[in-house]
Amino acid sequence: MEEIDVDETLAEAVLLLRDWLTHQRWFGGRSAVDDVHIVSATLLRDDEPRVWHLLVEVRRDGHHDTYQVPLAIHRDLQDRLDHVHVGQVEAGHVYDALHDKIATEALLEYFLDGGRRVGDLTFHTEPGAEIPVGESALALPVEQSNTSLAYGDVALLKVFRRVQPGLNPDVEVHAALTREGCGYVAPLLGWVDGRWTTAGGDHHASLAMLQTYLTTASDGWALAAASVRDLYAEGDLHADEVGGDFAAEAHRLGEATGHVHKTMAEVLPTGQFSASDLAARTDLILRRLDQAVGVVPELEPYMPRLRTQVNALRRVDHPVPTQRVHGDYHLGQVLRTVMGWKLVDFEGEPARPLTERTTLDSPIRDVAGMLRSFDYAARYLLITDYDHNHPAYDQISYRATEWAERNRDAFCDGYTQAGAGDPRLHAALLTAYEIDKAVYEVAYEARYRPSWLPIPMTAVERLASQEA
Helix, strand or coil: CCCCCCCHHHHHHHHHHHHHHHHCCCCCCCCCCCEEEEEEEEEEECCCCEEEEEEEEEEECCEEEEEECCEEEECCCCHHHHHHEEEEECCEEEEEHHHCHHHHHHHHHCCHHHCCEECCEEEEECCCCCCCCCCCEEECCCCCCEEEEEECCCEEEEEECEECCECCHHHHHHHHHHHCCCCCCCCEEEEEEEEEEECCEEEEEEEEEEEECCCCCEEHHHHHHHHHHHHHHCCCCCHHHCCCCCHHHHHHHHHHHHHHHHHHHHHCCEEEECHHHHHHHHHHHHHHHHHHHHHCHHHHHHHHHHHHHHHHHHHCCCCEEEECCCCCCCHHHEEEECCEEEECCCCCCCCCCHHHHCCCECCHHHHHHHHHHHHHHHHHHHHHHCCCCCCCHHHHHHHHHHHHHHHHHHHHHHHHHHHHCCHHHCHHHHHHHHHHHHHHHHHHHHHHCHHHCHHHHHHHHHHHHCCC
């Protein structure tokens, strides 16, 4: 592996990362790190604090991944940054630079004048984009696989922590939709590419994307949950009789989804599933069913019917259009603004390989993901706030099912109205994707959140009882 020329301070700092990384929510795994090796080091600021952009190769359990770790080095302790203190080296104290206002303000300036190249980084700016230099940055508190910085209420910088070689689909899709004038996403303002070298050769990847900040935005999951809470509070009313009825929003969300799918098909690659492709997809889903039964034996009674439903894909006698899709679509991936619904996070499931996340698929996959999300929104309060001995449990459970069915239909109606086609007319495909998702949820809940297992198990029972 090529050795990166780093100064003594960075050599000390990288030793601190071995322990620090395992405590970060965006780090993939909690097992001990065997080694951290710098594969790219770019000095972004030479004043106090000194700011370095690092790409590091992390080795653990025989695997190695590349992570993005910008560091700010202050001579003195910074009380305001205690929560992101990496450790101390001879030159001073090391902090996660994405939480340092001085470092993040400097980072934004590289987007000016159409972007520029510095070290191993290249900053790109969309034509006509206004870069809010001077706005103070705030790292948003929810960190999953990425870190997001809000620059006032103007722009959002999403930093991909785990880096895979290639163009990140979130950047690619947002760029395509922005240039097409799609009003259902936050416009892309710019992005950052990086390069590094390992024993495997030279690599290039997307490191971050800058987009318009969606002000007045409300999370789709939170809005749906509020509607369900209203329904539970009025247990003797039907879903369409409660003041917080969500069906109109579900319809509008379906419209937004349909329009985005149509635009993606116009500006990004498309294809189709042949009969052999559908057979291969059927075999893949069936293998996942078999794996899930090994984790959750309670699935076994439903397996014959589920397999029959999935095998219906083999009888589809016409090509199935495919295109780029969201890939991880649910109520937590949509925001309601005063201007309507916006779709976010087009990078797919970050833990999956990039090639898998950019593979063409049927848009029905996204529809199935959202339909499953409506089921979760309808039933999760039954798990967290009630139990089977509650006197109103059966009545509320019935109302939850009613709420889910009402909003699932409203979403599909909106999707159809957008001109994207009625997903319910593709019953074999829609059911197979729902089964695939529901069984995945069963295995996930059994491993990590057993008390929530009844939610996807209820869906499995429903899907198994449908006519193939």
